Amino acid sequence: MSFVKEVSSWILQGIDRIIQDASDEQVEGMIQHILQAKDKKVLVLGSGRSGFVGRAFALRLMQSGFSVYVSGETIAPALSPGDLILAISGSGTTKVVVTQAEIAKEMGAKVISLTSHRDSRLGQLSDHVVVIKGRTKEAVDIDFVRRQITGEYDMAPLGTMFELSALVFLDGVIADIMKRLGQNEIDLKRRHAHTQ
DSSP states (O other), rough: OOOOOOOHHHHHHHHHHHHHHHHHHHHHHHHHHHHHHTEEEEEEEEEEHHHHHHHHHHHHHHTTTOOETTTTTTTOOOOTTTEEEEEEEESOOOOHHHHHHHHHHHHTTTTEEESSTTTHHHHHHHHHEEEOOOGGGHHHHHHHHHHHHHHHOOOOOHHHHHHHHHHHHHHHHHHHHHHHHOOOHHHHHHHOOOOO
């Protein structure tokens, strides 16, 4: 087996383990918050690769009929009380994400966070937290020392396990929302950009 296949298999097994460990109660709470925001604005926050995950989720939410925006985009409107923030940060300490979530909270928006660290600053200011375990960039230095002593190593670099697990998890959330709203792929395709 090639190393690429070995690492891919290891990552896929890890993603499944991480998602299966997520609390059903936390997942249900997140879905309820999203469904309650159907007639509100939803703003997705994330930086770096977590931001890419957020963009993918925002696209699917838009295709499901939500008014969703991605922070930093020129078309993102001002928030109103009761709007929903979905903040994605493995560490829960990413400054730009935490700062934006703090401001949104001050404005009366609800904040849901997806993080590996419930007790992080982001987790503490959130109305609802979903814990998606994963090795974040901040854990790398600690992990390096541990691996030096034990001889173990992690095949996925930096925050890969959090980011990929979050991506797969959020696609699962979309499938659940589609089911609850009575939607199918044809409904989503109607809102899909057609480029040729």
